[in-house]
Amino acid sequence: MSKLLARIAGYLSNRTLVGVDKLGNRYFTRTEEIDGIMKEKRCVIFKGEGDPTSISVEWICWLNGQRKRAPTAEEQMELEARREPVKQNVAFLKQEEEERRAKEGSSHKAKSTGKTGGPDLKSFIHQFPTEGNKLEEESDAVDRGRGEDEAGAQKAKEPLSE
Incomplete structure (x- = not known):
């Protein structure tokens, strides 16, 4: 039904x-x-x-x-027949690559080319102060130095009244 x-x-x-x-x-x-x-x-x-x-x-x-x-x-069917030798070649090359890696692995450690961790931020973090407000202290010292220079310059401009 x-x-x-x-x-x-x-x-x-x-x-x-x-x-x-x-x-x-x-x-x-x-x-x-x-x-x-x-x-x-x-x-x-x-x-x-x-x-x-x-x-x-x-x-x-x-x-x-x-x-x-x-x-x-x-x-x-024709296209599948064309793909079959390619699949066999890929399998052969993979096997060859595994054998080569096994040989290299026994003689020395293989280098990893892929990144496993995140990006390296050392240069970025280096721009920021790490101990307290070190950057602010440095800028305050520079400002104090400027203040002394400006005060000395004003004293030089004022006429001496004696």
């Missing part, structure tokens, strides 16, 4: 099945009227859990509108 209802609902809905990928995700188009213009909307219904990273590049391009036609099963 549920299959019959699903089939009837399928006829009444305005979406059409365009394709299915190797994981079983189903891709649909539907036409909507937006501002008097008929627009084609594209969507995917995931099989099982909805992991968006499981969608292949061809289907992502089709969903985004970068491709006009949906990828065919033959095209998907």
Whole structure:
């Protein structure tokens, strides 16, 4: 009975099945009227859990509108066959890199290139006084020195009255 209802609902809905990928995700188009213009909307219904990273590049391009036609099963198989040697090469290079790091690790410690901590703020903090108000004391001393110089200059300007 549920299959019959699903089939009837399928006829009444305005979406059409365009394709299915190797994981079983189903891709649909539907036409909507937006501002008097008929627009084609594209969507995917995931099989099982909805992991968006499981969608292949061809289907992502089709969903985004970068491709006009949906990828065919033959095209998907051909592209997967092209990707297989690349995946094997990546696995081989990773294994080689791990072996190289293991060799270097036994002879000496490997240097870490990534920053693990926050930024170095020593030069920034150095600008601020660390012991009490040392900066204020220095500026007060400078001001006192200026005051004495100004007082001496005024005494020199005043005529001596004796």
